[in-house]
Amino acid sequence: MQSPIHVTSEIGKLKTVMLHRPGHEIENVYPDILHRMLVDDIPYLPIAQEEHDYFADTLRKQGIEVLYFAKLAAEALQDSQVKDKFLEQMLAESGYAAGAVHDALKEYLLSMDTQAMVDKIIAGVRKDEIDVKFVSLAEMAEDKDYPFFMDPMPNAYFTRDPQASIGDGITINHMTFKARRRESLFTEYIIKYNPRFANKGVHVWRDRYHDTRIEGGDELVLSDHVFAIGISQRTSADAIMDIARNLFKDSNYDTVIAIHIPHNHAMMHLDTVFTMINYNQFTVHPQILDENGKVDTYILHPGKDGEIEIKHRTDLQNVLEEALGEPEIDLIPTGNGDPIVAPREQWNDGSNTLTIAPGEVVTYDRNYVSNDLLRKHGILVHEVRSSELSRGRGGPRCMSCPLVREDLKK
Numbered sequence: 446m447q448s449p450i451h452v453t454s455e456i457g458k459l460k461t462v463m464l465h466r467p468g469h470e471i472e473n474v475y476p477d478i479l480h481r482m483l484v485d486d487i488p489y490l491p492i493a494q495e496e497h498d499y500f501a502d503t504l505r506k507q508g509i510e511v512l513y514f515a516k517l518a519a520e521a522l523q524d525s526q527v528k529d530k531f532l533e534q535m536l537a538e539s540g541y542a543a544g545a546v547h548d549a550l551k552e553y554l555l556s557m558d559t560q561a562m563v564d565k566i567i568a569g570v571r572k573d574e575i576d577v578k579f580v581s582l583a584e585m586a587e588d589k590d591y592p593f594f595m596d597p598m599p600n601a602y603f604t605r606d607p608q609a610s611i612g613d614g615i616t617i618n619h620m621t622f623k624a625r626r627r628e629s630l631f632t633e634y635i636i637k638y639n640p641r642f643a644n645k646g647v648h649v650w651r652d653r654y655h656d657t658r659i660e661g662g663d664e665l666v667l668s669d670h671v672f673a674i675g676i677s678q679r680t681s682a683d684a685i686m687d688i689a690r691n692l693f694k695d696s697n698y699d700t701v702i703a704i705h706i707p708h709n710h711a712m713m714h715l716d717t718v719f720t721m722i723n724y725n726q727f728t729v730h731p732q733i734l735d736e737n738g739k740v741d742t743y744i745l746h747p748g749k750d751g752e753i754e755i756k757h758r759t760d761l762q763n764v765l766e767e768a769l770g771e772p773e774i775d776l777i778p779t780g781n782g783d784p785i786v787a788p789r790e791q792w793n794d795g796s797n798t799l800t801i802a803p804g805e806v807v808t809y810d811r812n813y814v815s816n817d818l819l820r821k822h823g824i825l826v827h828e829v830r831s832s833e834l835s836r837g838r839g840g841p842r843c844m845s846c847p848l849v850r851e852d853l854k855k
């Protein structure tokens with residue numbers, strides 16, 4: 446029986462993917478909280494939804510099964526005890542382990558059907574939605590003007606990040622910023638309790654109960670034994686050691702390539718500057734490379750007695766050639782390497798391609814210089830609409846969590 450999660454490469458034909466259609470959470474973002482919510486602008490929801498539906502239809506037309514995160518979550522919470530346990534934990538992680546607000550929120554959320562409850566938690570709960578008789582001193586004195594009891598999760602449509610499929614398993618991620626941490630609680634319940642995944646042998650390579658940080662945008666499955674990861678704003682080096690240890694112990698993975706990228710918002714994850722699109726082709730944002738084309742890269746292999754051997758290299762192209770057994774790797778620069786076009790298109794995720802089969806990708810239409818260059822390099826490009834979705838600072842790879850890909854034939 447095939448595992449419900451099976452991803453042994455970045456490029457194998459995509460069979461099943463998990464998305465989240467942006468919902469009311471987008472309309473709960475306002476200028477004062479933009480920065481903390483990790484978005485740079487407020488997408489116009491009706492158009493963002495149209496664009497997202499177009500993205501999902503583009504995938505379906507290629508025969509890809511599209512699953513929705515919020516629906517999987519609601520299916521996982523059908524049992525009333527499971528739902529209660531989930532709600533207690535979600536409320537605690539939202540700042541209410543007990544007390545009047547906890548009780549009022551719980552009563553309010555339980556008055557809805559399960560799907561509406563999940564959608565509401567993602568959307569956020571405003572203070573004026575419920576009547577709380579007694580609130581804490583902190584809420585009365587410090588948080589008086591803050592409009593939410595539960596914050597919205599406007600980044601939920603970037604399903605790449607709270608979790609990542611590797612082989613027949615998954616990492617359920619402890620994310621860097623508070624604004625996104627609760628997203629992976631849904632994943633935990635989906636894997637444990639949704640009938641599609643529960644008791645099906647899905648290996649959790651690393652759960653969300655760690656202090657060290659990791660996000661799926663940094664996790665790239667290059668082959669059935671090589672895993673690449675960004676040392677980035679969102680993924681810490683100690684988390685990389687931990688995931689390497691777990692993969693080396695219990696899986697086929699024998700090589701982890703950790704690439705050090707700038708720690709800033711525009712390049713927050715490895716997949717905003719580097720993605721695999723064919724056996725021997727990658728997109729790369731030229732600004733992660735120095736003037737000699739070098740970038741700090743660390744190769745991790747299993748050593749003696751459970752130790753990990755680490756080698757420092759800077760020649761990424763050769764590292765990839767050796768690790769993948771490819772004689773020549775073609776690194777395709779975002780925006781053709783132009784000093785204005787490259788950062789402009791990277792800002793709107795020109796490097797953030799979703800590969801749906803070897804040499805076949807989905808990209809945002811707005812990055813036309815990068816897209817033309819991909820075509821010149823022989824890549825089949827499906828463009829999707831991107832005026833509103835791009836305002837959340839993520840592209841087609843960020844908006845998708847592959848669950849099943851065909852193994853590579855080669």
Ligand SMILES: NC(=O)NCCC[C@H](N)C(=O)O
Nearest residue numbers: 483603662714837838839843
């Ligand atoms: N893999 C990705 O790069 N995801 C994009 C996440 C964007 C979101 N606004 C964030 O800052 O987390």
